[in-house]
Amino acid sequence: MKHYDLVIIGAGPSGYAAAMRAIDLKKKTLLIEKSTLGGAGITNGALSSKTLWELSRDMLAFRKNLDRYHLEPPKAVWKEIQVEVQNAVQERVHLLDSHLQELQNNPKYATYIDFIEGEASIISEHLVEIETLDERLAFETDYIIIATGSRPRFLPNIPIDEKYILTSDGIEQMEDFPESMVIVGAGVIGCEYATIFSGFGQTKVYLIDKGDSILPFEDADVVAVIEKNLEAQGVHIHRNSSLSRMERENGKVRYTLNFSDGHQETFEVDKALVSVGRVPNYEKIWKEAVPIKMGKRGVEDHDTNTSVKNIYAVGDITADINLVNVGELEGRYAVEKIYGSPKRKLVYENISTIMFLNPEVAGVGYNEKTAQAKGLNYKVVTTDYSTIARAVAKRNTQGFIKLLVTDDDEMQILGMRVVGEQASAAIQAVALLISMEKGIEELAECVHPHPSITEGIQESVRALLGKSILKSGLLKDKVNCYCYDCNKKERVMF
Template sequence: MKKYDVIVIGAGPAGYAAAMRAVDFKKKVALIEKKQLGGAGIHHGALWSKTWWELSREAYMLRKHGDAFNTDGIVFSYNKIQSEVRRAVQERVEQLEHHMHNINVSIEDGLFDYIQGNARVTGKHEVEVKGLNETLTIEGQYIILATGSTPRKLAEIPIDEEHIFTSDGLDKLEAFPKSMVIVGAGVIGCEFATIFSNFGHTKVHLIDKGDRILPFEDEDVVKVIERNLEAKNVLIHRNSRLTEMKIEGGMVVYTLEYTDGSKEVFRVEKALVSVGRVPNYQNLCDESLNLKVDGRGIIDDHTQTSIDNIYAVGDITADISLVNVGELEGRFAVERIFGKPERPLIYENISTIMFLSPEVAGVGMNEIQARAKDLEYKVVSIDYSCIPRAIAMRNTQGFIKILVTNDDEQKILGMRVVGEHASSAIQAVALLISMDKGIKELAELIHPHPSIIEGIQECGRMLLGKSMLKPAVLRNAMVCKTYAKGKYADLIEV
């Protein structure tokens, strides 16, 4: 039986990061993957879908500026776009394969092994791997579980990955459908509504059981996204409940019941079910181990499970399901096992991006979360129309919003950016949150000109009462107020 210092099960973002961090410690590592190197994060998740989003964004710009570019009536080739997306995925996979298969060249020979097969933890230190041609058992001092998640399915919906898809099966789509309904108005559902509506070939329906999409996000953020989706002919079914969905005559027929009791039937070509993901821990560990799990995933204490030498990272846990979080947890678990982490595992300063129209980036708390914690805070925002770079891009839709503590220190609680270049605007704030710093440091940073992030500096200066543009003059574009005891109070003198 071959022995390892650590066995990592799952070669997605979290597992791959864990394996490579273990190599740094000169430990003998086995990385096991049963399907595709890179996991869902590459093949059906972040890289795949964001490549679709980037291409769809360029397509929309061509449609939007058709008169200026002489591109009116342009038709986009689904097959060529799909091929480009697949090339992007393959580029990343080939890079990881090259790196992985040559890792032993620069370190002690035989330190790293990649094993393809279906792994099952049969003992506290034993893993059985069923490959195509053989079954082998290996031993590990430590085991890290990183098997990710899969799309949640609903028993009453006949998902066949031909007419009714999950995100994992959507790559089988062969052409732009003329119409599509998306079940679920969370991040993934809204991202695909954005992608398909950007190309302009698909009438998109979006089912939302509440009165607005993205219910976890602040209302001012959601209003921008809803307005843009509806401007692209997306039909948002608000306050609706899906009572039936079936495949009839090659079409998807679904019935909605509204909060007033009325019902309506719709027919579309395709459907996408996007109602969250479930962790892949079924049959992963022998029942005799009594690994503690719940409906959200494996229960862990800063990556360590109820079994002291077994760790869990990424989507398989009950923590935040993001690629960057999975990689962070994978690296942290190895550092905790073989060394001492330089800093604790915290989630408060994790940056997020929603690839919508426009994109939305955030770090720390939004107003909904701050209110849930009964916090008093100051909130400041500046419209993109006040930022020279946005004016130059001819796209002033969006805003920057920052929350700070309602005291003299004005420590940063969180930020949301809605608009072009949103993802590049949040990292400095994420760093300041992790350092427990206040708004003064932010206000004194010197940003390149012209850039979107100059708006961040102006927000900081606004809170300090020394902004270049005066909120009392531009009251529709600049906001500075406090929230306390359930009420807002304006900080701007008229």
């Protein structure tokens, strides 16, 4: 029976990254995937939905600028949009596949990597079986990494058929833009799809929100910008509502909502998108004799270790943050932990995130809600995009930068949110400083290119240090600094 140093089950972002790190360490590795290389990081997930977002954003920007050219707004063709998304997915899958083939054909790497398409099952702590289209195989291994990802969550009272009532797995298979669509769930994914379809301008979008505001984990000032733009694009937000019933009827979707004030209403739309989170793919991955413990949200792991000493879990199958960049980080970290000591601890406080909304929202570390939940005193500066020359030049000054630091002389960075154009490009320097547990002096004195969005971060830092060009509080809602006292639960401007 063939023996491997490491078997990795799942070739999505975390599994693929783990395999490449194992090759670096010259470990004989078997990578197994039952469907498509790249997993939900590419297909029916991160890449495909973000390609949709980019195309939608282009269409929205084009429609907004038509007046100056005295042109009628065009209509997007769904079939062409589908083709563009499929091309993006195929390009990425082809890249990974070609890379894997080159590794297997290269004498420098071929010894260390094998790839098999098939469905894997962990029979015991050191034995993995694989069922392919033609045969059943078995391999011994020293270590196993489970990286089987996740899938959309289903709700028992909603008859999802991926034709009328869809999840993200079925959204790209539609035949045309629906005239109307309801989205169940006002979290990140639900709001992203509301942004996408309202941006194309051919679908009336309804968004069901059980609270009084979308994105309940974000600060009110961030949410206010996103809600304003969604509603300006025609999105109707069903606030303070819960879904009582949803069914298919005569080629339509009927849904009934119970509102917090006691009244009930029924609506009819062409399509429904259920976006209520994801669940881990763990079924049939290991036999009952393998004592891997499961928690409420996924495999129980401690620093990527499962309850079985030589078996590790990374990516969406765990209860950690379900993001591509986090999955890749965990995959690489697990390999380094198996074969030595990682140079850096696995921490999540400096993970950069981006929400593909209108405008985009990038974040790292704490926002005010999480800082207050931790009982922290902090200082905040908010700098409006209208003060940033690059935003003015782009003729799009909607947005702001919000930076949190500790309320002491060190002013260690706690977190940042950037809402606006090129938000994701502005976040990484702060993420690095958070991981290094540094203060803000380095940002204040760094010479930024002009004009750039990052100049707004520099001005924010200078405002906290009392040496900004635009002084805090003098220009209404442009640059403002305040302290938050957790004990008194109050803000004090400075």
